[in-house]
Amino acid sequence: MINPGHAVVVGAGIAGTAVGLFLRRIGWRVTVIEARPPRERQLGSHLSLADNGRTVLRDLGLLGTVDAAGTPTDRISFQDHRGREIGSNNQVSTLIRRDRLGEVLREAARRAGVRVVEGERVVGLRDDGHDPVVATLADGSSHGGDLLIGADGVHSHTRRTMFPEHPPARFTGVLDGGGSAPRVDGIAPDGVLRLTFGANAFFGYQALPDGEVVWFQSLLTGEGEVVAGPRAEPMGRWRQRLVELHGSDHPPIPAIIDASIGPIVRWPVHDLVPPERWSRGRMCLVGDAAHAMPPHDGQSSSMALEDALVLARCLAAADDVGDAFGRFQQLRESRVATVAGLARRTGSLKFPTGARERRARDAVLAMFMRAGVAASEDVSRYRLQWPTDSPDPAPSARDRAGRPAARTGPGDPPA
16 A cells, blocks of 8 residues: 655646545545636636545535535436427436536545645646655745645646647637526526537526526537637626527527626637546646547536546555556546547537538437436436545446446536
8 A cells, every 4th residue: 555645736627626625535644726816716616526526525524514515406408499398307407507526526625634825826747756756836935745746727737747748628619608697587496407419509507596597508619709718707898799699599598688787707618638548746636637528518627527436546546646547537437438438429509500500410319318318317226435455446337338327417627
């Protein structure tokens, strides 16, 4: 067994804080370094946390706190642009603002003894194989450890340092985003998340217990549209564009757009070809830094939580850090590739580019949803617990089959 020492984690998002919590469980001292200062927390967009991610939070003793900070979703209803239900997923999930989920994890990490350093940007990494792995900060100071975990998202500085020849994440042309309306006539809180494959784009919404309607939306950008982000912008800047995209979609979507007061949060969606290796020496990547998850099925946060648990179990079981990192990738690679593939298939149906494409899309939607809901349920039923006899259970037969997924709520904004 590896003698627990000091771990440096780059990134205090969902993956980084969860890694810190699980490493503390097996006796490591942990420092988590986050570039954003507290005042620049990830903007308050919502994500849908599936049951596989909720299971990891239950293991950490945090599920009750997370559920209290969010809103339960008892059912997901999938609809076409005319409002006809074409599928339904009855698995329980949690609709929660990303910044609230992050704060629950950061506070739990601090209580567990994790040192969280905020507002400090890592500009250099060094691992000579002998001295401590060193993360150098922009102010010239540094943190050294016995291993380093890169949990710094799709544009990971850690990944670029480890594998400078690897291509960067690619902008897909999709902008995700969301907003809210204080109240909308005819929409009452009922625990249902409604997702619509619209005539031109994708739209989803759910009413919170106080009557507020939170919504999210995905669109293909036009030529020359700004794709920097994430950022919060006035609703007025987007209202007309949303009306053009969703004016012909079923009620109450146009009414939700009309009642929204802003701000609207927008972020570009990037895709990443995972590097051939997720580790080098005593440095390892987790979450979106290793395998950016397309947001179309809302699994990015849950995959990050799964990664954290499996990585810690591999470190607890191995006699060598390199062996633990290699085993971690071996156990996770197929799982995340399957889930990412399902998400990409879902995303391919969200954005018809013309009337002919929309008719073709609509002709297969019901069939897609039947297969997709089944695949999604298998993805969410995937269970990781601590401890077990093996570091990771095998995926179910249907999960391995790679059916199209149809699970989710809001896509995850980038870390």
